[in-house]
Amino acid sequence: MRTLFCIAAVLAGPAATAAQTARSMTEIIAASTASDWREIDPQNTLYLDLRQGRIVIELAPQFAPRHAENIRALAREHFFDGQSINRVQDNFVVQWGDAESRQPLKDAKRTIPAEFTRIALGAQFSALPDADAYAPQTGFADGFPAARDLVRNTVWPVHCYAMVGAGRDDSVDSGGGLELYAVIGHAPRQLDRNITIVGRVIQGMELLSALPRGPAPAGFYEKPEQRISIVQVRLASEVPAAERETFEAMRTDTAIFTALVESRRNRTEDWYKVQAGHIDVCNVPLPVRIRKK
Amino acid sequence: MRTLFCIAAVLAGPAATAAQTARSMTEIIAASTASDWREIDPQNTLYLDLRQGRIVIELAPQFAPRHAENIRALAREHFFDGQSINRVQDNFVVQWGDAESRQPLKDAKRTIPAEFTRIALGAQFSALPDADAYAPQTGFADGFPAARDLVRNTVWPVHCYAMVGAGRDDSVDSGGGLELYAVIGHAPRQLDRNITIVGRVIQGMELLSALPRGPAPAGFYEKPEQRISIVQVRLASEVPAAERETFEAMRTDTAIFTALVESRRNRTEDWYKVQAGHIDVCNVPLPVRIRKK
Numbered sequence: 001m002r003t004l005f006c007i008a009a010v011l012a013g014p015a016a017t018a019a020q021t022a023r024s025m026t027e028i029i030a031a032s033t034a035s036d037w038r039e040i041d042p043q044n045t046l047y048l049d050l051r052q053g054r055i056v057i058e059l060a061p062q063f064a065p066r067h068a069e070n071i072r073a074l075a076r077e078h079f080f081d082g083q084s085i086n087r088v089q090d091n092f093v094v095q096w097g098d099a100e101s102r103q104p105l106k107d108a109k110r111t112i113p114a115e116f117t118r119i120a121l122g123a124q125f126s127a128l129p130d131a132d133a134y135a136p137q138t139g140f141a142d143g144f145p146a147a148r149d150l151v152r153n154t155v156w157p158v159h160c161y162a163m164v165g166a167g168r169d170d171s172v173d174s175g176g177g178l179e180l181y182a183v184i185g186h187a188p189r190q191l192d193r194n195i196t197i198v199g200r201v202i203q204g205m206e207l208l209s210a211l212p213r214g215p216a217p218a219g220f221y222e223k224p225e226q227r228i229s230i231v232q233v234r235l236a237s238e239v240p241a242a243e244r245e246t247f248e249a250m251r252t253d254t255a256i257f258t259a260l261v262e263s264r265r266n267r268t269e270d271w272y273k274v275q276a277g278h279i280d281v282c283n284v285p286l287p288v289r290i291r292k293k
Numbered sequence: 294m295r296t297l298f299c300i301a302a303v304l305a306g307p308a309a310t311a312a313q314t315a316r317s318m319t320e321i322i323a324a325s326t327a328s329d330w331r332e333i334d335p336q337n338t339l340y341l342d343l344r345q346g347r348i349v350i351e352l353a354p355q356f357a358p359r360h361a362e363n364i365r366a367l368a369r370e371h372f373f374d375g376q377s378i379n380r381v382q383d384n385f386v387v388q389w390g391d392a393e394s395r396q397p398l399k400d401a402k403r404t405i406p407a408e409f410t411r412i413a414l415g416a417q418f419s420a421l422p423d424a425d426a427y428a429p430q431t432g433f434a435d436g437f438p439a440a441r442d443l444v445r446n447t448v449w450p451v452h453c454y455a456m457v458g459a460g461r462d463d464s465v466d467s468g469g470g471l472e473l474y475a476v477i478g479h480a481p482r483q484l485d486r487n488i489t490i491v492g493r494v495i496q497g498m499e500l501l502s503a504l505p506r507g508p509a510p511a512g513f514y515e516k517p518e519q520r521i522s523i524v525q526v527r528l529a530s531e532v533p534a535a536e537r538e539t540f541e542a543m544r545t546d547t548a549i550f551t552a553l554v555e556s557r558r559n560r561t562e563d564w565y566k567v568q569a570g571h572i573d574v575c576n577v578p579l580p581v582r583i584r585k586k
Contacts, residue, residue, distance in 0.1 A: 090499040091454050131424035133573045161384050161479045170563045186454045186479050186575050193567040206383040206506040213499040267483060270463045274486040280426040282479050
């Protein structure tokens with residue numbers, strides 16, 4: 001069997017092994033030390049459990065503190081339990097939550113103010129050297145793919161594959177995290193600064209991306225019985241320690257991360273005949289691993 | 294139920310309806326005339342039939358004439374019948390063909406010379422005004438998303454979602470179309486000019502993209518029984534006229550296509566609060582429709 005361009009594999013999550021990754025990236029990761037990784041706070045770790053398996057989401061309070069707080073409240077209230085995935089639009093998003101908007105709330109709010117951008121000044125930002133169609137500059141801020149505009153003094157996370165956001169209606173402040181979506185296709189960057197990104201999928205993305213596409217317009221499932229049931233959504237911090245893993249994400253403000261980016265800007269494997277010399281922010285792998293117990 | 298940002302829907306294929314598309318794009322398409330569309334030659338139309346349904350691929354002899362000819366020969370020899378999809382790597386590619394490289398050939402060749410780029414001079418090219426991370430310029434050539442380098446006088450199709458290419462080993466001329474792949478994730482533009490693009494999926498992409506991801510490294514299925522069977526692959530021109538559809542693609546060298554691009558660079562729907570003012574070549578929809586009989 002031809003392996004073809006399997007060397008183009010990216011480290012997609014904690015299950016990735018050395019064999020899945022380009023040697024140079026593997027070598028870079030192998031050379032990392034503990035300080036190159038950050039532990040993901042269980043307070044910012046959401047378990048979305050389907051019958052198909054567990055999806056793990058890292059919340060992003062550094063960009064959307066109010067949304068993170070509201071999603072934590074929703075999880076504590078078991079708001080999502082028994083709800084469903086209602087929409088799977090090919091090359092766009094999977095969307096889940098309270099399809100009928102009928103679920104009562106306790107501490108959580110139904111809508112909260114938008115959190116599209118934050119102040120850039122003074123914020124750590126590892127800039128990419130390459131052009132971007134959508135923003136003056138792209139790079140990484142606090143572990144997330146991001147863009148910034150130094151003229152407007154703003155920074156914002158960008159809609160790469162696996163990013164998670166909070167749906168809203170036409171009104172800017174009409175979202176709150178009761179309906180969430182994850183990107184399953186080419187980065188829909190036109191959404192940037194138009195909707196609140198609340199996190200990213202760090203494990204189980206392949207479960208969301210392989211769901212059957214909805215037949216109705218915009219990928220909605222036509223009938224309630226077509227929807228994919230959600231067993232439960234829990235904050236990792238609410239789960240007994242024995243039942244959770246400790247996730248670590250590679251920091252994006254380190255020399256080793258810069259080396260990783262460079263190894264992807266110019267691929268050195270024998271298979272590549274033309275080096276790109278460039279990279280799109282959404283093609284940079286963001287390694288995640290599970291700490292050994 | 295919140296419709297959220299379903300107005301961000303793109304016209305994904307011939308099944309798309311007015312309700313799925315932004316009004317402005319719908320209006321633009323509604324205003325098109327017959328001369329804004331080109332019929333896709335049945336000689337360049339490949340049916341990939343799975344038990345799950347039919348996938349339709351437009352071949353691209355304008356970029357890869359030798360590969361198109363070889364794939365036509367393979368289809369005429371029923372080379373792919375009974376073979377399988379062997380690899381589904383999340384956020385990368387689906388790959389199918391002769392996993393064991395044992396299938397005998399008649400007129401088709403096992404390997405043919407690479408067709409990564411072609412001469413740009415004199416070729417029609419509808420350039421986008423926006424920056425690109427990977428190429429000096431991107432746009433559309435002969436209906437396909439493409440890039441060009443006027444210094445090197447080359448033009449090449451780019452690896453957007455749904456593009457189809459011919460796998461190869463490390464040697465440049467080791468491919469031939471016996472194993473094909475389709476992009477199912479964020480555009481892996483590092484592959485551009487490194488592998489021969491032979492076409493694009495114009496119908497049934499949602500069948501390929503929702504296949505279960507392979508558990509082995511690079512998304513290969515671990516066991517032969519996990520592979521997805523291919524019922525048959527046929528050229529439309531080899532199928533009785535009563536059993537095929539006539540596909541039409543929107544031309545990319547027209548005023549109406551330029552208007553469509555602009556409607557996506559700056560979205561005017563109420564939902565959008567910040568207009569991007571830019572677009573990535575892989576975010577431009579390429580409308581396809583089926584001619585009424």
